[in-house]
Amino acid sequence: MKILVIGSGGREHALVWKLAQSLHVERIWCAPGNAGIAQERLPKNGAMVECAAIGAEDLPALLEFAKEKGADLTVVGPDNPLALGIVDLFHAQGLRIWGPNQRAARFEASKAFAQRFMEQYGIPTARAGTFEEPAAARKFAASLGGRCAVKADGLALGKGVLICRDVEQSEQAIDEILVKKSFGAAGRQIVIQELLEGEEISLHALCDGKTAKLFPTAQDHKRAREGDRGPNTGGMGTYSPTPFLSEAELADAGKKIIEPWLRGCAAEGIDYKGILYPGVILTREGPKVLEFNARFGDPETQVYLARLENDLIELLEASIESTLGKTELKWSPFTSVCVVLASAGYPGAYPKGQPIHGLEEVAQLPNVKVFHAGTATAGKQVVTNGGRVLGVTAWGETLEKARATAYATVEKIHFEGAQFRRDIGHKAMVLA
Ligand code: AMP
Numbered sequence: 171m172k173i174l175v176i177g178s179g180g181r182e183h184a185l186v187w188k189l190a191q192s193l194h195v196e197r198i199w200c201a202p203g204n205a206g207i208a209q210e211r212l213p214k215n216g217a218m219v220e221c222a223a224i225g226a227e228d229l230p231a232l233l234e235f236a237k238e239k240g241a242d243l244t245v246v247g248p249d250n251p252l253a254l255g256i257v258d259l260f261h262a263q264g265l266r267i268w269g270p271n272q273r274a275a276r277f278e279a280s281k282a283f284a285q286r287f288m289e290q291y292g293i294p295t296a297r298a299g300t301f302e303e304p305a306a307a308r309k310f311a312a313s314l315g316g317r318c319a320v321k322a323d324g325l326a327l328g329k330g331v332l333i334c335r336d337v338e339q340s341e342q343a344i345d346e347i348l349v350k351k352s353f354g355a356a357g358r359q360i361v362i363q364e365l366l367e368g369e370e371i372s373l374h375a376l377c378d379g380k381t382a383k384l385f386p387t388a389q390d391h392k393r394a395r396e397g398d399r400g401p402n403t404g405g406m407g408t409y410s411p412t413p414f415l416s417e418a419e420l421a422d423a424g425k426k427i428i429e430p431w432l433r434g435c436a437a438e439g440i441d442y443k444g445i446l447y448p449g450v451i452l453t454r455e456g457p458k459v460l461e462f463n464a465r466f467g468d469p470e471t472q473v474y475l476a477r478l479e480n481d482l483i484e485l486l487e488a489s490i491e492s493t494l495g496k497t498e499l500k501w502s503p504f505t506s507v508c509v510v511l512a513s514a515g516y517p518g519a520y521p522k523g524q525p526i527h528g529l530e531e532v533a534q535l536p537n538v539k540v541f542h543a544g545t546a547t548a549g550k551q552v553v554t555n556g557g558r559v560l561g562v563t564a565w566g567e568t569l570e571k572a573r574a575t576a577y578a579t580v581e582k583i584h585f586e587g588a589q590f591r592r593d594i595g596h597k598a599m600v601l602a
Pocket of ligand 1: 296318319321331333363364365366367370392449460461
């Protein structure tokens with residue numbers, strides 16, 4: 171099969187790496203890709219993965235490219251092309267593509283839709299209200315003592331959620347989104363949720379429109395600095411599995427979250443094929459869903475695919491063909507850890523074009539894979555080209571071993587101003 175992967179981050183590098191190992195794949199293109207993706211080779215036939223300079227939101231150009239190359243399947247990484255309807259567009263032209271269609275992608279693209287859906291089908295979530303009027307929003311936030319999350323309805327580059335701890339902060343947040351319109355049309359409506367307390371974990375389920383198969387748990391580290399301090403980021407590191415949910419508790423979370431979600435999809439005629447990724451807080455009353463994402467997490471994908479033993483193409487095919495019920499997901503018992511190396515200043519402004527040293531040396535190490543995110547090549551030199559630059563992913567029999575390998579690898583990689591958290595997975599060892 172010939173595959174086109176859309177996106178340019180660490181998630182897409184992990185997808186390309188895993189797809190390259192598939193027995194069914196002969197050729198891979200990635201649009202737009204990154205420096206690490208362009209260095210991947212298919213073990214089966216030696217073919218290099220090729221990157222095409224087409225943006226992930228340039229739907230007409232992606233369609234043209236898929237047709238021109240005769241891609242048998244397109245795999246979508248990021249949320250934006252899904253929200254823009256890339257799946258519907260490819261289907262209308264008779265092309266095979268994996269991911270939720272535009273209607274199904276609303277679980278991520280509209281927080282108001284997701285909240286209404288969760289309430290209607292009894293999915294455990296935070297107490298919440300949806301508002302367009304600032305006065306009504308302020309009143310609801312005040313009824314929560316100002317302790318709330320104020321969320322722009324639409325996609326806002328992961329920045330549309332403002333966490334408030336008192337009434338003044340909540341009024342500022344409401345003002346920011348509904349009055350000053352800092353997030354533009356994405357903030358025409360807001361969802362205000364009560365603040366939940368507990369460990370935050372990521373769930374992923376692969377869905378085929380009828381069935382959903384839960385992945386093991388993973389935990390992201392969203393804050394920039396150790397001890398969960400500093401500003402929110404796209405994610406500074408992950409590990410899988412987490413010790414916070416036993417197998418039985420995970421199965422129970424599936425019953426309480428995924429089963430009613432599937433019933434709701436059936437009732438509303440939503441044909442969801444792709445990954446459903448609920449962000450969950452383990453509260454004292456049990457797991458509650460904060461939000462749904464309609465794609466693989468980043469950097470969750472890196473730790474999941476390091477553990478997945480199935481041929482990924484077979485899973486994506488089962489998701490498209492609605493045959494997941496007959497498929498078993500197989501996971502390595504190893505723990506995997508991903509430590510993100512970011513540019514100085516991230517998540518604020520950061521420089522680009524810094525040379526990265528040490529990549530060739532670590533490419534030979536066992537039980538490690540360095541996934542690229544914001545990288546490019548300048549001549550023969552790999553240089554930084556984004557906020558999150560690399561995801562150093564390692565695996566081992568225990569979390570301790572995986573962490574030791576990941577951090578020993580991190581020490582061998584250098585670029586000017588590189589920042590990373592030294593405590594990825596630490597909480598699991600202390601609190602478990
Ligand atoms: P979201 O994009 O909705 O997942 O929100 C981004 C981050 O804000 C989450 O990963 C949580 O850390 C935090 N957050 C969102 N909603 C809540 C909530 N209701 N209670 C506590 N934290 C929240």
